[in-house]
Amino acid sequence: MASKALYTLQDVGYAYDDGHPVLEGINLTINAGEKVALLGANGSGKSTLLRLLDGLLFPRQGTIAFDGQELTEAHLEDEGFFLAFRRRVGFVFQDSEAQLFNPSVREELAFGPLQLELPAAAVKERVDSLLDLLGLADLADRPPHKLSGGERKKVALGSVLASNPEVLLLDEPTAGLDPRSQRWLVEMLVQLNQAGKTIITATHDLAVVPVIADRVFVLGEDHRLAAAGPPREILAERELLMRVNLIDAAFHEHHHQGYFHLHAH
Ligand SMILES: Nc1ncnc2c1ncn2[C@@H]1O[C@H](COP(=O)(O)OP(=O)(O)O)[C@@H](O)[C@H]1O
Numbered sequence: 032m033a034s035k036a037l038y039t040l041q042d043v044g045y046a047y048d049d050g051h052p053v054l055e056g057i058n059l060t061i062n063a064g065e066k067v068a069l070l071g072a073n074g075s076g077k078s079t080l081l082r083l084l085d086g087l088l089f090p091r092q093g094t095i096a097f098d099g100q101e102l103t104e105a106h107l108e109d110e111g112f113f114l115a116f117r118r119r120v121g122f123v124f125q126d127s128e129a130q131l132f133n134p135s136v137r138e139e140l141a142f143g144p145l146q147l148e149l150p151a152a153a154v155k156e157r158v159d160s161l162l163d164l165l166g167l168a169d170l171a172d173r174p175p176h177k178l179s180g181g182e183r184k185k186v187a188l189g190s191v192l193a194s195n196p197e198v199l200l201l202d203e204p205t206a207g208l209d210p211r212s213q214r215w216l217v218e219m220l221v222q223l224n225q226a227g228k229t230i231i232t233a234t235h236d237l238a239v240v241p242v243i244a245d246r247v248f249v250l251g252e253d254h255r256l257a258a259a260g261p262p263r264e265i266l267a268e269r270e271l272l273m274r275v276n277l278i279d280a281a282f283h284e285h286h287h288q289g290y291f292h293l294h295a296h
């Protein structure tokens with residue numbers, strides 16, 4: 032796998048308008064083709080970090096480079112760069128409902144690529160193959176908001192994959208899904224990574240981390256990077272996980288079993 036730096040974050044800090052720091056002094060590199068997890072307790076700044084990686088927010092301090100180009104508001108106002116970046120990076124929101132607004136699954140999948148000015152014939156071909164890949168063919172004409180949570184998540188993922196991005200940003204993708212849908216999603220992310228996509232997942236679900244990540248970045252409740260490393264090393268650091276509020280003593284063994292079970296599939 033190529034180890035070209037895709038994202039380079041240098042001393043990134045962010046605060047929303049109320050001024051409380053939400054991210055501080057974040058230094059990290061994500062390589063093309065990697066699968067990484069952003070792990071942290073609720074409120075540690077994972078979703079904010081994903082928004083920064085997606086160019087929806089911009090650092091108040093420090094810099095973010097994507098493939099050697101700095102992500103700034105001014106740069107994304109350039110239409111050429113904007114379209115190129117939006118084609119290369121897709122974001123699967125935590126709340127699928129917020130992502131889906133078309134009258135049918137088929138139109139939902141076609142929406143992004145049409146926005147990105149891909150030719151209509153190519154879009155139709157892509158939508159048909161995605162309906163197959165995601166097992167959504169039977170639901171193609173249904174309104175997305177009437178589907179189950181797991182089905183909606185598939186449509187949301189499909190609507191992002193329709194633009195064939197190199198990078199997928201996913202915010203708590205397994206949250207609220209039943210176990211079978213969770214497993215389906217996790218296995219799909221692994222397949223997409225094997226097909227060459229860079230997969231960046233924000234989660235506080237320790238059980239899925241060893242499957243969806245080769246490298247983990249842990250955000251502390253102080254909004255700084257508390258640790259980075261391979262899942263097995265990070266998940267073995269009980270003190271660290273307790274300090275960042277990802278486990279407490281009572282829950283630890285339960286999570287431990289969970290992740291070995293899932294890992295052994
Ligand atoms: N739009 C917003 N305006 C103000 N504060 C926000 C906003 N979104 C998130 N925050 C705050 O930023 C911090 C980090 O939030 P978030 O990035 O959502 O963390 P996580 O995804 O790890 O739960 C929290 O304290 C949260 O309340």
Ligand SMILES: [Mg+2]
Pocket residue numbers: 077078079202203
């Ligand atoms: Mg979040």
